[in-house]
Amino acid sequence: MEPILLIIAGWWWVAPATVAAGAGAYGALTTGRRRARRLELDAARHEESQAYRALVAAKAQVRTAQADVLAARARSGVSASPIQTKRALSSAREAEKSASFALRASRARVKSSYAQYRAQSTAEPLPIERLYAMHDAVNARWLSYETDIDKALAYPAVTDSRHPATVAFLRAQREAQFVRPTAGRRVAPAQFVAYRTAVADLDAALVEAEHQAGVPGAPRTPQGGVAGVLGSVADVIDAAIPVLEGLRSAVVLPRRFTPKPPDSAAR
Structure with missing residues (x-):
């Protein structure tokens, strides 16, 4: 005991x-x-x-x-x-x-x-996991132009490092990989924002490379980020101004009715 x-x-x-x-x-x-x-x-x-x-x-x-x-x-x-x-x-x-x-x-x-x-x-999935998936999906889409023989022969400019759009994509790819957080570690909000921006730029660069290579169904993204979007909106407004001016000149507004003063002789 x-x-x-x-x-x-x-x-x-x-x-x-x-x-x-x-x-x-x-x-x-x-x-x-x-x-x-x-x-x-x-x-x-x-x-x-x-x-x-x-x-x-x-x-x-x-x-x-x-x-x-x-x-x-x-x-x-x-x-x-x-x-x-x-x-x-x-x-x-x-x-x-x-x-x-x-x-x-x-x-x-x-x-x-x-x-x-x-x-x-x-x-x-966690937000950082969704961002990882988006990043990997863009890289996989670009690699398909190298691994798929039909795509490689039909659109060689997508993987040609001498093409300006491909050079821009490779730079965006290097930047996205550089700012990619290490899996399993704590990610700060500023780091998440930088990585999300890099992934968005990477996707836009690939879309532009596909568009210049003639890939069917590849939409063209506005260049310059927010400035490009604002520029597009400004172009639409500039195009609409002449139409509005023409409509305003075509519409004849009626004059406001003003009664005549009574004649002094009629009194």
């Missing part, structure tokens, strides 16, 4: 320590899974923070440009300020407007990511 009591007295702390270690490991594992599942939401919030900082910087740039205009106007002694300062102010205002739109878009993305995070189940 005494040896048993001695063992218990010497090793009584083992059981509580084991339970505490198990509870800590379970808590860390659960927290890690929850963090990995809301990675897309955290990335959206990170983008919102970056967009807010960009808007603050753009507003400060507008104030600086306004001060430069006033200073130039004071030096010249006339009401009109130099053209350079006016152009700088106009450019700063356009940058502020773009930053404001970017902030609105980032806030809408946060709401969408939050709704998606609340609606998804634990059986669905």
Whole structure:
């Protein structure tokens, strides 16, 4: 009996320590899974923070440009300020407007990511896993032009490293592989955003290479990211302005009826 009591007295702390270690490991594992599942939401919030900082910087740039205009106007002694300062102010205002739109878009993305995070189940793949799958799918699609003999003979420009579009794809492929997070490690929101952008650029580069090679069914993506999209919208608006002007000139608006004053002779 005494040896048993001695063992218990010497090793009584083992059981509580084991339970505490198990509870800590379970808590860390659960927290890690929850963090990995809301990675897309955290990335959206990170983008919102970056967009807010960009808007603050753009507003400060507008104030600086306004001060430069006033200073130039004071030096010249006339009401009109130099053209350079006016152009700088106009450019700063356009940058502020773009930053404001970017902030609105980032806030809408946060709401969408939050709704998606609340609606998804634990059986669905993690956001980083979905991004891995997209990256691997793009690489597999490009490799099919090398492994498939029919595709290799029909569209050799897709894999030709001398073709400009293929060179752009290979650069995007190298960039996406460079920023790809290591599997099994914790991914920061900024790292997730950089990887997602690289994968999107990689897919757009392959689509452009397929389009220039004449692959049927390959849609052409707008170049320049957001600037390309805004440029396309601007082209549509510019094309619609003449039509609207023609319609406005074709419509004859009736004059407002104004009763004549009563004749003094009729009184």
